[in-house]
Amino acid sequence: MLPRLDATRARPRTPAPRALIRTVHVNGVARFVSELGDREVSELTLAPSERRVAIGFFALTFASGEHLRYQYRLEGAGTDWSPPSTERVVHYSQLAPGRYRFQVRAVTSAELAGVTPAAMDFVILAPVWQRWWFRAGIVVGLTLLVLVGHRYRVARLLETERVRTRIASDLHDDIGSSLSQIAILSEVARASAGDDPRVAAPLGRIATLSRESVDAMGDIVWAIDPHRDTPTHLAQRMRRLANDLLSARGIEVRFEISDARHPRLGADVRREVFLIFKEALHNITRHAQATRVEIVLSIAQHRLELVVQDDGCGFDSARARDGQGLRSMVRRAQGLGGTLAVTSADGRGARLGLSVPL
Numbered sequence: 001m002l003p004r005l006d007a008t009r010a011r012p013r014t015p016a017p018r019a020l021i022r023t024v025h026v027n028g029v030a031r032f033v034s035e036l037g038d039r040e041v042s043e044l045t046l047a048p049s050e051r052r053v054a055i056g057f058f059a060l061t062f063a064s065g066e067h068l069r070y071q072y073r074l075e076g077a078g079t080d081w082s083p084p085s086t087e088r089v090v091h092y093s094q095l096a097p098g099r100y101r102f103q104v105r106a107v108t109s110a111e112l113a114g115v116t117p118a119a120m121d122f123v124i125l126a127p128v129w130q131r132w133w134f135r136a137g138i139v140v141g142l143t144l145l146v147l148v149g150h151r152y153r154v155a156r157l158l159e160t161e162r163v164r165t166r167i168a169s170d171l172h173d174d175i176g177s178s179l180s181q182i183a184i185l186s187e188v189a190r191a192s193a194g195d196d197p198r199v200a201a202p203l204g205r206i207a208t209l210s211r212e213s214v215d216a217m218g219d220i221v222w223a224i225d226p227h228r229d230t231p232t233h234l235a236q237r238m239r240r241l242a243n244d245l246l247s248a249r250g251i252e253v254r255f256e257i258s259d260a261r262h263p264r265l266g267a268d269v270r271r272e273v274f275l276i277f278k279e280a281l282h283n284i285t286r287h288a289q290a291t292r293v294e295i296v297l298s299i300a301q302h303r304l305e306l307v308v309q310d311d312g313c314g315f316d317s318a319r320a321r322d323g324q325g326l327r328s329m330v331r332r333a334q335g336l337g338g339t340l341a342v343t344s345a346d347g348r349g350a351r352l353g354l355s356v357p358l
Helices: 132-193 199-223 229-244 265-289 324-336
Strands: 020-024 029-031 038-048 053-059 069-075 088-090 098-107 118-125 252-258 292-299 303-310 339-344 350-357
Touching: 020 038, 020 098, 020 118, 053 069, 053 098, 053 118, 053 252, 088 303, 132 199, 199 265, 199 339, 229 252, 229 265, 229 292, 265 350, 324 350
Parallel strands: 038 118, 252 292
Antiparallel strands: 020 029, 020 053, 053 088, 069 098, 098 118, 292 303, 303 350, 339 350
16 A cells, blocks of 8 residues: 655745846837846946936746745945845936946745846946046146146246346446446546546546446346355355445444255345345444444245344434335335334344345
């Protein structure tokens, strides 16, 4: 007698049916997919503007009463499977440029999922301005632009230096020489004129003006000469002027320079600072009745500081502000973006402080 089968024995579980991709729409336009569905859709390359993708899918089952649900995921935008759903179309909108892989699988009512999901790969290209070769081109272009600008600037600086050298040479050789000859000839003519005051006085005046013009010309030539752009040359000329004007009148001079580390000084800075210094020394020799003058020049990386202090009779600084010389010095300092401060009192000497940004 044959044994009876146990009707309550559990029937073997069958795996979930395989899901298939049925439709693909990009920005509402259908892309080719087999009418019978595809397990693996060939990779699609989408333009930067094609960022809306809709994918339809299905699975066939012959089990009676089986209700299939589906899980999907989009690698590149996430790695987790979605909750099981009866929806058979999934929509993606505003996807970022990049590479994606869509996968979908069927899930039975017994919570069995398909082993091998259907899949589709697609790539959304980045806009032109986000691609590596475009960015590399921008970097190369900017580098070339900076290089061309630098070369142009260097060429202009060299041309300016040549012009400054030529002007300095012409002033020194031509105009300076002519003024010196005028001064010498005036002295000779005055000596030949004898004691006639009508002739001697104008000739003496001509000689004096010529010598002053030669000195002024020397300052101009020194200021525009590109070979004199260092702080050392400025300090040397200031020291020489102080010795010529003050030591010759018996005034003790103490000249101190500190931290002259700035590589170059522009012609405007050197000329204006020197003229302010020159005017300050002339005021001391004319009015201060000083016996000692202290000069401190400090040239750091970002600022030039000059202090000129004497032990003379001093003056009323409130009234001195109306003087033409002080107004001229203040105007020169302001033209350089700096400040000039003069402090004094009767019988207590005077102090001039100049600060100029570099």
